[in-house]
Amino acid sequence: MTDLSSLFTPFKLGNLELPNRIVMAPMTRCQSPDYTPGPDVAAYYARRAKGGTGLIITEGTTVDHPVATANDTIPAFHGRALEGWKAVLAEVHAAGGLIMPQLWHLGMARNPATSPDPSLPSAGPSGLVSPGKRMTEPMRDEDIQDVVDAFARAAADAQTLGFDGVELHGAHGYLIDQFFWVGTNERTDIWGGDHVGRTRFGVEVVRAVRRAVGKEFPVVLRWSQWKMGDYAVRLVETPRELEQFLQPLAAAGVTAFHCSTRRFWDTEFPDSGAELNLAGWTKRLTGLPTISVGSVGLSKADEVATRGEKINVSVANLELLATAVARGDFDLVAVGRALLANPEWPMLVREGRFDELVDYSGDALATLY
Numbered sequence: 001m002t003d004l005s006s007l008f009t010p011f012k013l014g015n016l017e018l019p020n021r022i023v024m025a026p027m028t029r030c031q032s033p034d035y036t037p038g039p040d041v042a043a044y045y046a047r048r049a050k051g052g053t054g055l056i057i058t059e060g061t062t063v064d065h066p067v068a069t070a071n072d073t074i075p076a077f078h079g080r081a082l083e084g085w086k087a088v089l090a091e092v093h094a095a096g097g098l099i100m101p102q103l104w105h106l107g108m109a110r111n112p113a114t115s116p117d118p119s120l121p122s123a124g125p126s127g128l129v130s131p132g133k134r135m136t137e138p139m140r141d142e143d144i145q146d147v148v149d150a151f152a153r154a155a156a157d158a159q160t161l162g163f164d165g166v167e168l169h170g171a172h173g174y175l176i177d178q179f180f181w182v183g184t185n186e187r188t189d190i191w192g193g194d195h196v197g198r199t200r201f202g203v204e205v206v207r208a209v210r211r212a213v214g215k216e217f218p219v220v221l222r223w224s225q226w227k228m229g230d231y232a233v234r235l236v237e238t239p240r241e242l243e244q245f246l247q248p249l250a251a252a253g254v255t256a257f258h259c260s261t262r263r264f265w266d267t268e269f270p271d272s273g274a275e276l277n278l279a280g281w282t283k284r285l286t287g288l289p290t291i292s293v294g295s296v297g298l299s300k301a302d303e304v305a306t307r308g309e310k311i312n313v314s315v316a317n318l319e320l321l322a323t324a325v326a327r328g329d330f331d332l333v334a335v336g337r338a339l340l341a342n343p344e345w346p347m348l349v350r351e352g353r354f355d356e357l358v359d360y361s362g363d364a365l366a367t368l369y
């Protein structure tokens with residue numbers, strides 16, 4: 001087998017010493033009744049830590065704002081739920097792992113009708129659930145400030161509890177990304193308009209979080225071109241636009257960018273002639289560490305298995321991945337579905353025990369193994 005050793009070299013993320021380049025991708029599991037992660041959630045993450053995952057990014061966990069969440073089985077990151085998180089953290093650390101919560105506000109992706117408090121309208125920059133589809137009034141300045149403050153409080157709590165950093169969920173069409181994208185942000189005030197205006201909300205969140213946690217604490221920002229409702233959407237079309245988008249976020253205090261793509265091997269700007277993916281371009285333009293993601297260790301890329309279906313776990317694309325890491329295109333690699341199917345994925349891959357890898361099936365989502 002080919003040389004995968006670059007995936008198993010240490011890396012310094014801010015002040016954090018990671019033992020290897022493998023990160024658990026954030027994955028919503030909806031198995032935290034009453035918004036609180038229980039012992040099964042703690043055991044689930046600890047299993048991945050024991051299996052050799054260098055850094056765990058938790059499922060999205062919602063900030064303290066009345067319409068941040070859509071479901072009482074999504075863990076919250078405030079109030080009583082923090083006790084549950086304390087136990088998760090203790091177990092992961094005891095297993096030798098590192099862990100950051102992914103802080104989340106769903107924005108207009110929250111469906112009020114099926115949410116814990118259906119009487120409250122959802123919150124978004126222009127009240128749009130998708131381009132042209134207005135459900136409610138745009139957020140007022142006070143609402144925007146409340147949400148910024150809620151992210152900062154959650155980050156401060158994460159630090160106080162002893163988490164190893166935080167990731168801000170600025171991807172996939174949720175609140176922060178609803179501000180980023182012109183399709184859901186039609187504002188003409190300081191929170192909208194050009195790239196700089198649409199990036200302002202994310203910048204303010206990063207600034208407030210940075211103020212709350214100080215200079216050293218790792219703050220990762222996850223972002224994506226694609227949206228849950230439309231995989232073809234792009235926030236930026238050229239390296240120049242990407243630079244305009246990233247620069248203010250980097251200046252606001254992001255430690256690393258987590259660039260969410262569906263296939264890590266996709267060249268982001270083929271016309272440029274550079275064979276870099278989104279994480280590669282983001283690192284080149286900001287000089288900051290980046291995390292890549294998307295179908296790592298999966299043979300049938302770009303598909304989401306539903307109940308009963310399987311996606312073949314494979315090592316076919318790992319050589320390409322290890323080469324990109326060795327070259328320094330990007331620094332870290334998040335693994336999602338392959339790690340759900342194989343809690344010990346990093347260890348098995350490192351030891352070359354490829355025939356022990358199990359296929360990913362949509363059924364894996366039913367239980368928290």
Ligand SMILES: Cc1cc2nc3c(=O)[nH]c(=O)nc-3n(C[C@H](O)[C@H](O)[C@H](O)COP(=O)(O)O)c2cc1C
Nearest residue numbers: 025026027028059060293294295296335336337338
């Ligand atoms: C069940 C499931 C839940 C997910 N939940 C989240 C989430 O809460 N936050 C997030 O940023 N991405 C989420 N994602 C996306 C993953 O983090 C990851 O980017 C995606 O699965 C691609 O990686 P993979 O091909 O290795 O699975 C989720 C993906 C899956 C399969």
